[in-house]
Amino acid sequence: MGKPTGFMEYERQSQHERNPDERTNDWADYTLPMSAEEIKQQGARCMDCGVPTCHTGTEINGVTTGCPVYHLIPEWNDLVYQGQWKEALKREHQMNNFPEFTGFACPAPCEGACVLGINEPPVAIRTVERSIIEKGFAEGWVVPEPPEKRTGKKVAVIGSGPAGLAAAAQLNKAGHWVTVFERHDRIGGLLTYGIPEMKLPYSVVKRRVNLLEQEGITFVTNTEVGKNYPVDKLKEEFDAVILCGGATVHRDVAVEGRELKGIHYAMDFLHANTKSLLDSNLEDGNYLSAEGKDVIVIGGGDTGTDCLATSIRHNCKSLTQFDIYDKKGSIRDALGNPWPQYPIIHRIEYGQKEAASKFGDDPRAFAVMTKKFVGDENGHVKEVHTINVKLRIDEEGNRIREEIPGTEKVWHANLVLLAIGFSGPEQGLLQQLAIETNTNSTVKAEYGKYATNVDGIFSAGDMRRGQSLIVWAINEGREVARECDRYLMGATVLP
Incomplete structure (x- = not known):
């Protein structure tokens, strides 16, 4: 580590916030950016802890601890401390397609598992994560990266929340033609309509969606599969289908x-x-x-x-x-x-x-x-x-x-x-597709495999696991893309 004693020298500092009396008069982001020097100090607090538990996500007693997308947290903390922001951005994107979504709105289970947190305030991981991706966009380092070759295979992704977007992004990288269906008028699912503007500005979501479009993904809005888009047409036009419709039945x-x-x-x-x-x-x-x-x-x-x-x-x-x-x-x-x-x-x-x-x-x-x-x-x-x-x-x-x-x-x-909260996914489309469900109404598809009982149809995110975190949705979106790619090609190039 570049600063072995950083955790002893610097105090934890999370994202700055605007004055509450001021910010409640508008809908702008309630936080303020931190300086490069402040972020450098927060990166320096990351310990040379030997066996970092922050970047391995799991559940203990039903609660998430650590990062489900296995973020390379100690690596990009050190890179920020060293001033190597562009390399830090590469490490962020290596395991997380959308570090800005988690940087703005994740409850940071990684920080709960930080070794420093045993007896000191943990490293401000989410603050550093967000600062890296925002600098990346500001410097023009985040650019469209369309695949060099296309496989000719077509995949439909139902739902444009974090799981659907992650699945689409990964499958597109593998060279498949991906179409994302969203029943509302804007892409993003609960990222757009479930998290208020002052907490996750729509411009942040739209910025990433624009990149995905430039990389070759097709987005179809105001279209609910099973209602104004027949399931028979879905089966005819696509080689595989991924269900990422979320868990939207209210408790x-x-x-x-x-x-x-x-x-x-x-x-x-x-x-x-x-x-x-x-x-x-x-x-x-x-x-x-x-x-x-x-x-x-x-x-x-x-x-x-x-x-x-x-x-x-x-x-x-x-x-x-x-x-x-x-x-x-x-x-x-x-x-x-x-x-x-x-x-x-x-x-x-x-x-x-x-x-x-x-x-x-x-x-x-x-x-x-x-x-x-x-x-x-x-x-x-x-x-x-x-x-x-x-x-x-x-x-x-x-x-x-x-x-x-x-x-x-x-x-x-x-x-x-x-x-x-929510009790599970809506059942209409699942019934039309004859998808088997668990006793709690979620889609029956094994974690790590994601295949449903219907050949060529997969499911991930809240629709499969029940109401959960953005970061778990991204994890499952990435993994279901890998399994869908394996199904289409016999082997997979995806992690």
Whole structure:
């Protein structure tokens, strides 16, 4: 390593952020770039740890730790420290087709597995990753690289999220003709319509899509295979098909009053807002506005945080976020959550920072379960009734939430956003193609193989594994491309 004592000399510094009071007045990126010298110091903090665990992704107790795309993290950290930015960019792209997507929006399980994180703040891996790719684009180093030869084989990729885009990029490199079908009007899947503009600007997605188009990939929007594009035509025109449609069936809150007006899925709220913003800067009014409303977000994850940030920019009246889990400690539990597991700790994300700046306090209420919704005379939600809960593990290891008597509470609300995730993929296309599914409704296709029960049809990403991370989607997209290439050619040139 270029700086063996860097981790002792420099403190961790993650991405700079704009002032919350300022940034909530617009939809621009809420972060600020860091200087080359700052990034050099962060790269220098990477230890000569011998057996780096940051770049090998796995799951421990159902939670991801390390990097699922096996990023060459120690290598490009050192290269940045040495000032070899262009070489660092090559190492980034070697294992990840889209380091800008993970650099902007990945929760960085790599940092949870950082050896330095055992007793010090971990290396700011995601910040360095993002800085490398952004410098690459700024310097003009990221250019189209179309394949020299074409195989003549044609592959259809259904879905243009990170898994679909990664599969398309890799298959195109192998020389196949790739067509990506997207049912919405813009490419990107949840990258475009599931992550708000201030967190992952659409320009970042579009910049990469433009490159993929220049490399020879065909994108077809406003086209839903199985509805306005027949599956028979799909089978006739393509030599192989890869299903990357995601897991988009919403989880719901099955309680009294759920049918009331003013209760919406978080993703519907975010999708409509981003589409209206990109179409007309919100001037067309085709979105769910939180302006002047008492907003309650049910769900403590990233999507719930995105709903907070969006509601604030709408100028909501008040804002509360329900988290069914207890408030975590500021450091990981050495016994229940040891390194290298992803740290299950109390985090204050950008949306909570903005809410605290505007309303004076963190908007979250912990260990809260919704019991019922109450409406007004017009059938619109006006109250959310809750009770506090505690988690108990029974003798069989089952997690049971017990209600705590005397903790009942009534909250005023006229906009409720359900941000509790997704239960699995939609079944219509899968049924038309006669694809076998697992008991949880995901596509039955072995990890590492990705082949379905139907010859020539593969599946990857959330549609196969269930709701997961962007970085797992990229991992599976790359791997399914390898297996599809092997199917088409008898052998594969892809990693």
